[in-house]
Amino acid sequence: MAKILIIYYSRSGNTKKMASFIKSGVKMEENVEVSLKDVAQTQVKELLDYDGIIIGSPTYYGSMAAQIKRLLDESVCFHGRLEGKVGAAFSSAANIGGGNETTITDILKAMLIHGMIIRGNSQGDHYGPVSIGSPNQRVEKQCKTLGQRMAKLVKLVKAVK
Numbered sequence: 001m002a003k004i005l006i007i008y009y010s011r012s013g014n015t016k017k018m019a020s021f022i023k024s025g026v027k028m029e030e031n032v033e034v035s036l037k038d039v040a041q042t043q044v045k046e047l048l049d050y051d052g053i054i055i056g057s058p059t060y061y062g063s064m065a066a067q068i069k070r071l072l073d074e075s076v077c078f079h080g081r082l083e084g085k086v087g088a089a090f091s092s093a094a095n096i097g098g099g100n101e102t103t104i105t106d107i108l109k110a111m112l113i114h115g116m117i118i119r120g121n122s123q124g125d126h127y128g129p130v131s132i133g134s135p136n137q138r139v140e141k142q143c144k145t146l147g148q149r150m151a152k153l154v155k156l157v158k159a160v161k
Helices: 014-027 044-049 066-078 100-113 137-160
Strands: 002-008 032-038 052-058 086-093 130-132
Touching: 002 014, 002 044, 002 137, 014 032, 014 052, 014 086, 014 130, 014 137, 032 137, 044 066, 052 066, 052 100, 052 137, 066 100, 086 100, 086 137, 100 130, 130 137
Parallel strands: 002 032, 002 052, 052 086, 086 130
Antiparallel strands: none
16 A cells, blocks of 8 residues: 655644645545654654655745754655655745745755655646645645645556556
């Protein structure tokens, strides 16, 4: 069975809500196991146990939270061992020009350096779901769509390996 890990850091609760919506989207697909974890409860070695990894962070000064950055920095010891896993990212911010997309692309760059597979979205939030303040219905829909698309891609990639 395909396995997806959703990791998030959330101080206000907005990023955690988004992570829950993404989990709901993953659960729409059959034969995919999904785990939702706060980054503080995540050991870097756990990344090896999953076929797909989705990471969410609030936007701080146009980039990810230090807690997420620390996990990605620690993942260097597994360089090359995340190759072929599917990755995605999402973010929340206080302001419309707060740097959500730069936060997401920072996370995606780390995943690409690991050799992970990233899929964009031609509709809606191209790099990954973003929320300005508390997630609204649009954000909920984008998050569920990401979860479902990730589940489908993870199953496809796992079947080919």
